[in-house]
Amino acid sequence: MIRLAVRCRPAEAEMVLAELTVLAPGGVEETNGDDYIEYAIYGAQGELPDVGALEAVSGQALVEVVATEVADDWADRWRAFHKPLEIHGSADGTSFWLRPPWETGGPGEFEVVIDPGQAFGTGAHPTTRLSLQLLLDLHDRGLSGGAITDLGTGSAVLAIAAAKLGYSPVTGYDHEVAAIAAARLNAAGNSVELFLSRLDLKQDFPRLAPTVVANLTAQLLEMVAGSMTPENLPERLICSGLLEEERQRVELAFEGLGLMPVEFKAADGWGGLLFEGKA
Numbered sequence: 142m143i144r145l146a147v148r149c150r151p152a153e154a155e156m157v158l159a160e161l162t163v164l165a166p167g168g169v170e171e172t173n174g175d176d177y178i179e180y181a182i183y184g185a186q187g188e189l190p191d192v193g194a195l196e197a198v199s200g201q202a203l204v205e206v207v208a209t210e211v212a213d214d215w216a217d218r219w220r221a222f223h224k225p226l227e228i229h230g231s232a233d234g235t236s237f238w239l240r241p242p243w244e245t246g247g248p249g250e251f252e253v254v255i256d257p258g259q260a261f262g263t264g265a266h267p268t269t270r271l272s273l274q275l276l277l278d279l280h281d282r283g284l285s286g287g288a289i290t291d292l293g294t295g296s297a298v299l300a301i302a303a304a305k306l307g308y309s310p311v312t313g314y315d316h317e318v319a320a321i322a323a324a325r326l327n328a329a330g331n332s333v334e335l336f337l338s339r340l341d342l343k344q345d346f347p348r349l350a351p352t353v354v355a356n357l358t359a360q361l362l363e364m365v366a367g368s369m370t371p372e373n374l375p376e377r378l379i380c381s382g383l384l385e386e387e388r389q390r391v392e393l394a395f396e397g398l399g400l401m402p403v404e405f406k407a408a409d410g411w412g413g414l415l416f417e418g419k420a
């Protein structure tokens with residue numbers, strides 16, 4: 142059994158991950174290095190994408206591709222990697238348990254069960270955690286509910302969390318076929334209703350709900366800001382996927398629309414922002 146690891150620069154990691162999930166729909170294992178993020182795929186010789194294809198999808202973001210031989214218990218290792226995770230907004234606020242279907246849950250009031258096999262969004266990524274924390278903060282301020290739009294829904298982890306926090310209707314968009322397929326399965330697995338559509342934000346822009354969550358990249362967030370108009374502007378916007386040092390450029394992009402940054406959270410070099418419309 143081979144473990145094929147693609148190491149890439151953190152700034153472009155999410156783009157690489159989006160490409161890798163197409164080449165490796167079985168999922169990837171993520172590890173944070175000092176100055177790289179590593180995505181690893183397990184498989185038998187001949188089953189894995191070839192190194193040239195991995196190099197091609199990673200482009201300028203690539204640091205290196207490392208192949209190592211591993212024992213034949215890779216499926217167990219893969220599962221062992223996804224442990225239940227408790228997410229808190231504020232220290233004494235509401236919490237969420239995220240877990241894969243093969244693990245049992247924790248005692249938290251809310252639980253999101255995500256099969257990480259198909260798309261981005263096991264919930265463990267810092268940007269997903271930051272988005273969930275900001276959703277929980279709104280909930281603890283009594284501001285959950287109403288319609289919500291999830292831009293770049295991936296496995297629908299944020300959309301499902303929102304539905305469990307009382308938002309309705311919950312609409313999720315992603316340009317990846319694999320993401321929408323995984324999102325549908327996860328919505329059914331969590332018994333929540335989501336309205337999911339395939340949409341490329343670079344080409345189309347949806348009608349936004351009063352609350353929007355967008356875990357994308359700084360570049361895509363700027364593009365999202367550029368597509369918003371006074372007639373299609375959320376009252377509250379949670380953004381993540383930006384690096385800490387990209388905070389100012391994302392803030393500037395939305396401030397021009399009258400959305401003011403009211404909260405910033407950071408984890409492992411990533412940032413999460415909550416914007417609110419001017420009262």
Ligand SMILES: C[S@@+](CC[C@H](N)C(=O)[O-])C[C@H]1O[C@@H](n2cnc3c(N)ncnc32)[C@H](O)[C@@H]1O
Nearest residue numbers: 261262269293294295315316317341342343356
């Ligand atoms: C960082 S992941 C977030 C996934 C999930 N919302 C979470 O928080 O874990 C970004 C998602 O945006 C999607 N995405 C990237 N570019 C996009 C585009 N141009 N249009 C629509 N979705 C896009 C990716 O496929 C991916 O699922």
